[in-house]
Amino acid sequence: MVVGQDADLVFHALADATRRDILTRVIHSGQSVSELARHYPMSFAAVQKHVAVLERAALVTKTRRGREQIVHGEVTALRRVALLLDAYEEVWRRRAGRIADILDEDE
């Protein structure tokens, strides 16, 4: 379950469409970085960087298979729901900030 500081890492990791897509691809079965790289119009190194961001947020792990690195999803169902609730909380944090601005402006 996500608590405190690593929520920021997780939020940052998931705030990117490519990283969300990578995570979706590796949740059910592991894929090598080169397999993943075929799906995106970007360099192997760029995909590797995205994987590293996911790894820091503990959303994926990497294992070695010969010369290749295999990326595995680390997201259990409950953890996934916890992550989504964190993102939804962020929606409300921003709304509360905008409400405070309106209350200030319209005083």
Place this chain on the structure above:
Amino acid sequence: MPVVSSVKNVEALTMTFVAEFEAAVDRVWQVWADPRKLERWWGPPTWPATFETYEFKPGGRVHYYMTGPDGTRSRGWWTITAVEAPHRLEFDDGFADENFEPVDPKDTTHGVVTFEQVGDRTRMTTVSTFTSAEQLERMAEMGMEEGMRSAQDQIDALL
């Protein structure tokens, strides 16, 4: 920024969000009761909301859409289930098709919003209850997109 806190329940698919504002209860109530104020905060700046129908009473229908940066419209509906001014509001919130008909009438998020005076502040408590993880995912997606854009804006500002 207002003082905020939250409690999340993973098993029950609920989130309780509490914010305190430096304003009287009546004024905080108005940001919900007045659709022109509501549309200034409901959607993120990149996806502003427009409320076309706003029947602010029990059983009232609400039709709204949010407009994305490329002009895409995402439509939603509410059915207001309780209004007790200025202390309590309840509604069901769902995704709508082009005619504002519910995509799935059972696929709703229930919202309960309460307002109370605490000293010279107003505490607003929002309890959101989701019916499925998939639905939560669609609602949360909005926050992620917004997070991504503000990160991008910060980078742009630095360059």
